[in-house]
Amino acid sequence: MLSDVGGADRTASRSFERMRRAIAIAVLLLVAVALPFLVSNYRTFQLTLMIAYAIALLGLNILTGYNGQISLGHGAFFALGSYVAAIMMDRWDLPYWSTLPAAGLTCFVAGFLFGLPALRLEGLYLALATFALAVATPQILKYKGIEEWTGGVQGINILKPQAPWHLPLSPDQWLYFFALAVAVVMFIVGSRLVRGRVGRALIAIRDNPTAAATMGVNTALYKTLTFGVSALFTGVGGALSAIAVQFVAPDSFGFLLSISFLVGIVIGGFASISGAIYGAFFIEFIPNIADSISKSAPWAVYGAFLVASVYFMPNGIAGVVRVAGNRIFRVRSSSNIASKESN
Amino acid sequence: MEALLHQIISGLATGGIYASIALALVMVYQATHLVNFAQGEMAMFSTYGAWTLIRAGIPYWEAFVIVVVASFVIGVLLERFVVRPVAARSVLSVVVIFIGLLVIFNSVAGWIWTYSVQTFPSPFLDNVFPGNKYITSHEFGSLIVMLIELAVLFVFFRFTSLGLAMRAAAYNPISSRLVGVRVDLMLALGWGIAAALGAVAGMMVAPIVYLDPNMMSGILLYGFAGALLGGIDSPVGAVAGGLLLGVVENLAGAYVVGTDLKLTLALVIIVGVLTVRPSGLFGKTVVSRV
Amino acid sequence: MAALLEVANLGAFYGATQALHGLNFALDQGGITTLLGANGAGKTTTLRAISGLVKTIGEVRFEGARIDGRKTEDIARCGIAHVPDGRGTFAEFTVEENLRLGAHARHDHAHVGRDFDVVYSYFPRLKERRRQQAGTLSGGEQQMLAISRGLMMRPKLFLLDEPSFGLAPLVVQEIFAIMRAINREQKVSMLLVEQNANLALDLADHAYLLETGRVVLSGSADDIKQNTAVRRSYLGY
Numbered sequence: 001m002l003s004d005v006g007g008a009d010r011t012a013s014r015s016f017e018r019m020r021r022a023i024a025i026a027v028l029l030l031v032a033v034a035l036p037f038l039v040s041n042y043r044t045f046q047l048t049l050m051i052a053y054a055i056a057l058l059g060l061n062i063l064t065g066y067n068g069q070i071s072l073g074h075g076a077f078f079a080l081g082s083y084v085a086a087i088m089m090d091r092w093d094l095p096y097w098s099t100l101p102a103a104g105l106t107c108f109v110a111g112f113l114f115g116l117p118a119l120r121l122e123g124l125y126l127a128l129a130t131f132a133l134a135v136a137t138p139q140i141l142k143y144k145g146i147e148e149w150t151g152g153v154q155g156i157n158i159l160k161p162q163a164p165w166h167l168p169l170s171p172d173q174w175l176y177f178f179a180l181a182v183a184v185v186m187f188i189v190g191s192r193l194v195r196g197r198v199g200r201a202l203i204a205i206r207d208n209p210t211a212a213a214t215m216g217v218n219t220a221l222y223k224t225l226t227f228g229v230s231a232l233f234t235g236v237g238g239a240l241s242a243i244a245v246q247f248v249a250p251d252s253f254g255f256l257l258s259i260s261f262l263v264g265i266v267i268g269g270f271a272s273i274s275g276a277i278y279g280a281f282f283i284e285f286i287p288n289i290a291d292s293i294s295k296s297a298p299w300a301v302y303g304a305f306l307v308a309s310v311y312f313m314p315n316g317i318a319g320v321v322r323v324a325g326n327r328i329f330r331v332r333s334s335s336n337i338a339s340k341e342s343n
Numbered sequence: 344m345e346a347l348l349h350q351i352i353s354g355l356a357t358g359g360i361y362a363s364i365a366l367a368l369v370m371v372y373q374a375t376h377l378v379n380f381a382q383g384e385m386a387m388f389s390t391y392g393a394w395t396l397i398r399a400g401i402p403y404w405e406a407f408v409i410v411v412v413a414s415f416v417i418g419v420l421l422e423r424f425v426v427r428p429v430a431a432r433s434v435l436s437v438v439v440i441f442i443g444l445l446v447i448f449n450s451v452a453g454w455i456w457t458y459s460v461q462t463f464p465s466p467f468l469d470n471v472f473p474g475n476k477y478i479t480s481h482e483f484g485s486l487i488v489m490l491i492e493l494a495v496l497f498v499f500f501r502f503t504s505l506g507l508a509m510r511a512a513a514y515n516p517i518s519s520r521l522v523g524v525r526v527d528l529m530l531a532l533g534w535g536i537a538a539a540l541g542a543v544a545g546m547m548v549a550p551i552v553y554l555d556p557n558m559m560s561g562i563l564l565y566g567f568a569g570a571l572l573g574g575i576d577s578p579v580g581a582v583a584g585g586l587l588l589g590v591v592e593n594l595a596g597a598y599v600v601g602t603d604l605k606l607t608l609a610l611v612i613i614v615g616v617l618t619v620r621p622s623g624l625f626g627k628t629v630v631s632r633v
Numbered sequence: 634m635a636a637l638l639e640v641a642n643l644g645a646f647y648g649a650t651q652a653l654h655g656l657n658f659a660l661d662q663g664g665i666t667t668l669l670g671a672n673g674a675g676k677t678t679t680l681r682a683i684s685g686l687v688k689t690i691g692e693v694r695f696e697g698a699r700i701d702g703r704k705t706e707d708i709a710r711c712g713i714a715h716v717p718d719g720r721g722t723f724a725e726f727t728v729e730e731n732l733r734l735g736a737h738a739r740h741d742h743a744h745v746g747r748d749f750d751v752v753y754s755y756f757p758r759l760k761e762r763r764r765q766q767a768g769t770l771s772g773g774e775q776q777m778l779a780i781s782r783g784l785m786m787r788p789k790l791f792l793l794d795e796p797s798f799g800l801a802p803l804v805v806q807e808i809f810a811i812m813r814a815i816n817r818e819q820k821v822s823m824l825l826v827e828q829n830a831n832l833a834l835d836l837a838d839h840a841y842l843l844e845t846g847r848v849v850l851s852g853s854a855d856d857i858k859q860n861t862a863v864r865r866s867y868l869g870y
Contacts (some may be wrong), residue, residue: 070435262442300446300450302443305448523786
């Protein structure tokens with residue numbers, strides 16, 4: 001199935017792909033900017049959450065999809081980011097936009113620190129350790145010793161920011177655009193990271209760590225930094241979501257949140273930038289639809305999708321889209337190893 | 344001194360619970376070298392099955408046997424049709440499948456039986472030790488059941504041909520096939536037995552923590568911590584680890600940290616054991632990089 | 634007399650790469666046959682193909698019945714003991730457990746105990762070390778263990794993949810002598826893959842020479858040994 005694409009053809013097909021991608025992004029942004037004016041405030045709020053999840057999923061995908069370190073515990077970093085935002089806004093009266101860098105930085109450090117022992121864990125055992133982290137998170141958040149900061153079981157309430165400079169936007173709309181701007185920045189950063197030399201190093205470490213090491217890649221440093229960066233992204237997502245929801249409490253950050261993130265990247269597609277967006281859409285809107293059937297339906301749907309995707313859709317929606325796109329535009333992929341990297 | 348003894352015995356009682364789920368985890372590990380995240384939910388599901396049968400009027404021990412056998416069958420089917428087709432693929436695929444199973448069992452249980460908390464009967468007569476305030480007869484009975492399971496497993500793996508074949512199949516499938524071990528059958532049997540052990544664990548645990556779809560998630564974690572602590576490749580190790588964890592947790596809870604951070608303790612133990620001494624206190628083989 | 638093992642038009646694949654092309658040979662009962670050839674000629678692949686460890690096309694018949702396409706463990710249970718390259722011992726298990734595994738599929742439990750004695754009589758060193766972990770044995774002892782484990786299967790045919798690999802000459806001589814004894818006394822046929830052609834031709838009755846996945850020469854071991862032209866051009870000595 002390896003097509004015999006010559007050098008000139010390859011350049012041509014790559015730039016064609018780039019153009020396709022640029023058009024897709026432009027269309028997406030156009031739609032994104034127009035949406036808040038076309039839908040209700042509640043929908044806008046949901047879209048804001050979706051954006052927050054997309055950033056969080058991008059973080060998880062960098063770690064698990066590109067770098068192969070399985071994390072079932074990213075809910076913990078999401079929680080950390082959320083709480084940093086809430087504490088800064090409620091306890092210290094700091095402006096909402098300042099919470100994002102703070103959340104990012106705190107989570108970067110936390111992620112890096114977790115990444116250190118994680119170096120010694122592979123595959124299933126890392127999954128197990130992060131599983132433990134996710135299960136333990138709500139209990140840690142409820143711990144009486146730090147109740148002064150976290151508000152204990154009741155959590156913390158915060159106020160939604162108003163649109164600045166008397167712009168004719170509702171708070172929901174303003175927050176949406178703020179989140180969108182943050183997302184654009186984060187996605188550009190993330191995209192640059194995984195497409196360049198760094199991305200190739202991450203993928204090399206994922207697929208063949210010994211070979212990567214012999215080629216001079218400092219695997220330990222990369223892996224711990226990746227954990228940190230991944231946590232940073234997820235923490236920023238957490239901060240955004242806290243501001244949107246106006247509330248943080250321990251029980252919102254249970255194990256099932258981490259599972260939602262896993263579902264997000266499985267459905268969206270591993271090692272894929274666009275996958276984060278598809279995944280975020282799925283985990284924000286599917287539960288709402290499924291909820292109307294029964295309380296446990298959303299999770300049954302998640303579970304079924306998890307199992308089914310391994311069988312039928314191992315590259316997620318992003319994989320399906322890419323294959324469909326290739327067929328429609330008749331661009332021969334220059335490699336049949338489609339799962340390694342996409343978009 | 345008496346208070347300390349009380350804590351220790353009480354810790355052993357809770358440790359017994361962890362040990363019984365740890366046995367199921369060890370079973371899956373010994374047979375497949377995989378760690379089944381869905382074990383707890385499967386056990387919970389089996390327990391609900393038993394609850395339904397008992398409520399329909401079937402006597403306890405008959406329901407017990409039916410559920411154990413049914414769980415065995417379900418375990419075998421799961422391995423054969425859900426896990427095996429993807430086990431050869433990446434670790435990530437396997438983890439996703441396990442988490443998927445976890446979520447499915449949990450939500451289906453919630454859908455069928457709702458999330459209200461139920462009581463579950465204990466088969467052990469009250470007041471085995473009358474006037475004893477250290478340990479209830481149910482806790483004592485559960486400990487005995489767990490020790491019996493341990494004895495059976497120990498003999499099975501150490502002294503029977505089938506047990507040896509099962510260990511070999513997980514350890515080196517190709518060499519095993521070359522001596523005629525039916526590797527696929529061994530994997531399926533391992534899952535079946537693990538599911539059966541899980542069902543027993545669930546039925547022993549439910550009278551204590553009460554039955555609801557989320558009853559096993561914390562216990563599963565303690566089971567993992569105990570199994571890792573003692574050595575996930577060894578039934579004796581896992582039980583020792585589980586009991587030890589129960590005692591340590593109780594003592595730490597009473598004298599040091601308060602009961603609020605039990606899950607955190609489990610987390611610390613899991614991460615600690617995996618990074619410092621992956622084979623656990625009593626395990627033989629170094630846990631291989633999957 | 635029908636051949637014990639017959640291979641007809643056998644092809645084998647590693648993924649998309651074809652490693653064996655239309656292989657044809659047969660093995661009669663009772664003897665030792667060796668497959669010779671340079672590195673990469675397909676010798677190990679042939680053994681793997683017989684055992685069902687790689688994807689194959691064509692026919693493999695054992696005692697007249699087709700075994701190609703069947704599961705490895707079923708082929709083993711037909712009476713074929715494959716001692717793979719690298720020995721394939723279970724390093725974490727004891728010597729005794731390794732041997733017990735060899736007998737695992739057998740139904741004649743009464744005779745298993747006696748077979749332990751037979752094995753220990755061929756390899757007394759294994760008896761000394763029977764409670765030791767197999768991984769702690771020396772290379773030669775592990776090879777002995779691998780052969781013994783095969784013997785415990787009461788096979789009709791041994792497939793031996795480079796038993797001399799990595800072993801000191803004296804040890805190899807010892808093992809090969811025992812292999813000859815096993816062949817004669819236990820009446821177990823052998824198909825031997827060896828890079829060391831000299832050694833193999835001394836032991837074997839019959840030889841096939843493989844080159845890039847095809848049989849290019851066949852004959853009695855004596856004839857080939859004495860044919861200096863063949864030896865020089867194909868076997869390098």
